[in-house]
Amino acid sequence: MAPSTIDLFAFGEDRLLELTAQHPTPFFAYDLPAARERFRRLRAVLPARVRLAYAVKSNPGLPLLETFAAEGAWFDCASAGEVSAVLAAGGTGSGMVFAGPAKSERDLQAALFAGARVQVDGIEDVQRLHTLHAGPEPLRVSVRVNPASGVSEAAAIIGGGGPSAFGVDEEVVDEFLAQAAAYDRVRVSGLQVFAASNELDAGRLLDNHRTALRIGRRLHETHGIELDLVDVGGGLGVRYAAAQPSLDVRALGAGLGRVLEENEWFTGELLLEPGRWLSAPTGVYCARVVRTKVSRGERFVMLEGGINHLLRPLLTGQSFPTLAVRPGVGVIGGRSASGVGGDLVPTTLAGPLCTSLDRVGTGDLPADLRPGDVVVLGQAGAYASTQAMTHFLSHQPPEQVWVDGAGAATGRAVQLSGSPA
Known part of the structure; x- marks a missing residue:
């Protein structure tokens, strides 16, 4: 993974591997x-x-x-x-x-x-x-x-x-x-x-x-x-x-x-x-791959979260940066610190919702991406979790992980309390 690309993500390769090992996906993590x-x-x-x-x-x-x-x-x-x-x-x-x-x-x-x-x-x-x-x-x-x-x-x-x-x-x-x-x-x-x-x-x-x-x-x-x-x-x-x-x-x-x-x-x-x-640069969204397919020449990767977690790419046509993490290995595809290479191919990211609108962007992802790998979307600290269609199809909302200066993580969710009387 070229340094100019990894710079688009809130956490470096080692920390992403640690976060995806410690927390059940899907989740947002913020630095x-x-x-x-x-x-x-x-x-x-x-x-x-x-x-x-x-x-x-x-x-x-x-x-x-x-x-x-x-x-x-x-x-x-x-x-x-x-x-x-x-x-x-x-x-x-x-x-x-x-x-x-x-x-x-x-x-x-x-x-x-x-x-x-x-x-x-x-x-x-x-x-x-x-x-x-x-x-x-x-x-x-x-x-x-x-x-x-x-x-x-x-x-x-x-x-x-x-x-x-x-x-x-x-x-x-x-x-x-x-x-x-x-x-x-x-x-x-x-x-x-x-x-x-x-x-x-x-x-x-x-x-x-x-x-x-x-x-x-x-x-x-x-x-x-x-x-x-x-x-x-x-x-x-x-x-x-x-x-x-x-x-x-x-x-x-x-x-x-x-x-x-x-x-x-x-x-x-x-x-x-x-x-x-x-x-935006403080956050990432992490979701596991459920399945992959090619339909009439277009490659799809289906994630466990979709526009119920990340709606903005559909609204604006602007995709968030993407990379893939393989548990126990590290960032995969392209050139990465872990030394795991592999071709990157254009990919459409889709979610689990029963609508063709459930598209969370596009990106170049490893050709050998497989179920269980984690797709990470960067710049996800802004206009992401709270802008999504959270209640559509009644899936569970993603966890919100807030990482402090000591490197510890807490599952405190986004809180919006009631307005003053």
Whole structure:
């Protein structure tokens, strides 16, 4: 296994062999020290005025939230359940933003209970917050703006600058602000612009961030809004193939410093919301091979878990990196540290569900793959376990294994406690 390929997995060959020997498959395993190191690495290259908020939706596992809370992270939440999970992990509302295009009253109550900064997506959010907020001072909120131009993303997942269910279109933001001014218990003092997903080009991200500050300048100069927070969203990408480049976070941090220097009018804080960049490389998904077949020229490997465990490849068409482990031997196929060679052949990974939709991606896997071998999918610490169709066909959910600094593993499952009363 070439080093550039094994680098796409949270654990090295020896640790993967150990994990697959110790834990019944299927399971997800996460490296908490790696999560801590990634947070510190990103924090170290960012300007002091840039706050770092972990996007909980990427992976809401309680041990992971506890790890980031201990590092002083802010949190980006999008449901009452996520708010509750962050509070249980030691996070605080003063370091929390709350987003979502269709917030329920329960969601808004949870955000207010925690003291989170709510990002409003329309006048309806303002109206309901005006009714719910009982504090002596106006409630400070941020408005999410959908830019008319000047934003782009490599893969159209968030939506770039086109039609969007999120936020207020830039063309009607003046009208929105005029309407919002009628609700005196709510004050717009922040801005959010989120325009990309899994972007590997720091320059493209910085161009989008400049667009956010351009919109902020307009709100400041035209409407006199003293912005205390500009949230430029997330979108920091990770590579899913060895040939892809890694995001240059040093260039991103230096560029954000220049963006702030270019906008002397803005004296508040900038917020960055990485989720996948922090959590994806910390996790793997491991499932045993049940059977293999060739159907009309296409090779299939059937795993004991499918879209009930890992749905994202079906949704986005983007496969997670794959390798295979043979119990008692090591990584097999290609060139590996164990010296086990063998040809790699294109393979479609299918699961146990009674639907032709049950496809968990493709990859080059050993030609001699056999039942009992374990297929490992990398970059599975984000948008994996909790995004899946867990209850479909009533299979058992996979175990969640959290590996600590001492190398021990615990079977603590992802926990999402109930929302605050």
